[in-house]
Amino acid sequence: MYADLILYNATIYTMDETQPTASKLAIKNGKIVAFDEEADQYGGPQTNMLDIKGKAILPGLVESHAHPLHYAANLLELDLRAEVTPTIDSILAAVRKKAEELPEGEWILGMGWDDSKLKEKRFPTIEELSAAAPNHPVFLKRTCVHNAVVNRKAFEKSGLSENPVDPDGGHFHKNHETGQLSGLIQENAMSEFTIPTLTIDQLKQAMMQAQQHFYEWGITTVHEMAVKKEEMIVYQQLQKEENFRLKVRLWLWAISQMGWNGIEDEVLALGIESGYGNDRLNIQGLKYMLDGSVGGRTAAVSEPYVNDGENRGILYMSHERLNEHIIRAVKNNLRVSIHGIGERAINMALEAIKQAGTPETNKLMRHRIEHCALATENHLTQLASHGIIAASSIGFIYSIGDSYLNNLGEERAERVFPHASFKKHGIKAPGNSDMPVCYGNPFFGIYAAVTRKTIGGQQLGTKEAIPVADAIKSYTVDAAYSGFDEQIIGSLSIGKYADLIVLDQDPFAIDAEKIKDVQVLLTMIEGETVFKRTREERYFYV
CATH class of the missing domain: 3.10.310.70 (Diaminopimelate Epimerase; Chain A, domain 1)
Structure with a gap:
């Protein structure tokens, strides 16, 4: 069996502990079949050879919490x-x-x-x-x-x-x-407010345009966090398009909130369970909104916002109502994803998940708390004991971290998105941007995880900084785990999809300040090039 493609003369960071690095990689039928000397055995007369010229390769990045169609629609606004x-x-x-x-x-x-x-x-x-x-x-x-x-x-x-x-x-x-x-x-x-909605065709066209932005940022898989009927139709139709290659993970919008119609009842009536679909498009579970945002001073925090009277944010529903929804979802074999930024919201989310299952059953389900910005030590213990994923929006620190400092004050802002603590407690904490809330480029999030710096140059929570390897892991291995995808993506391993990116700089070798400037030169999905930076058009191919 000959390979379709061999990448050589590369600095490959596999994110696979069994073989952390390599210089050569062979691909057959969209999957990785060999590394280094073994890859040579797969070379044949029809094998394409691609000289990477020493550049760094990483697994394709997984955006674990985003709103791609919302981002796409915003391109028209x-x-x-x-x-x-x-x-x-x-x-x-x-x-x-x-x-x-x-x-x-x-x-x-x-x-x-x-x-x-x-x-x-x-x-x-x-x-x-x-x-x-x-x-x-x-x-x-x-x-x-x-x-x-x-x-x-x-x-x-x-x-x-x-x-x-x-x-x-x-x-x-x-x-x-x-x-x-x-x-x-x-x-x-x-x-x-009676805001008009885009047509299915308009959304499809906008998403095809937005897809190129994701590839430019090195994103090959994305979790879509607010799926209603229209989004479901759009993604199903896009999967039939030859030029739509992005892997999409769907979180279904459960309750009518924020102007979006919930579909929880319909999902339960149809008997849909988590995992329904295929490797390119599948259903993850139900998404619930519990509080707002720190920037908008609506996240349900434990103490009032700075210079805002007694304002401690907004909770979307009562403990009782949330518990009822979560118990019903879990009973029907659906994972749950609960938006919880402030301490009060995180506490409610944890209590609901704990009521819905035991530590053992919850670990099997891999439920998620989205953002999980202000988790306390008590919260961390509970997250760990129930195997709950902290879908940490570490990208917030760079893009909107200054508003966190302004609205929370320095003392509270020191403990937001506590990645070092997540690691200490063994909690999976995939990084994300929540785009279009923040810039979609994952390297801004990786930079923030390492330096804890905002776009304004301020720092918050330096004790929660993590090494580069852990920051990249949060956008690869841990992000794949959050979608039950660890057998097919997240690392460059034999048998997994050849979803990978080539970078202009080696994030493991450069100064941390330069991480935010890293650019993707080439993006591959299942061994096929879906993006090449224009000025590098002839860089690799000879």
């Missing part, structure tokens, strides 16, 4: 990240420009503003947005996706009064001085 719109005036200018392009009455949608990064350190008000687009409803999501700002036309278009009642788990923010609506809406209050 106003880009309000601070790099694009650094001031309130620039946001308003973008809204005015879009209003000139759209017919009156059509929605102006945007995503990515972050008050902690704006020059004015505040959000655009209802008055400002109403003046910028008096005849168009405006709905602009904060980078955390837990808050948005709207204008008066948005209230009118959605049939809401300007004195609305807060829904459960949501809040219409009011100006403290005037008592009038400020334009900021939080959590479930966003569900009150």
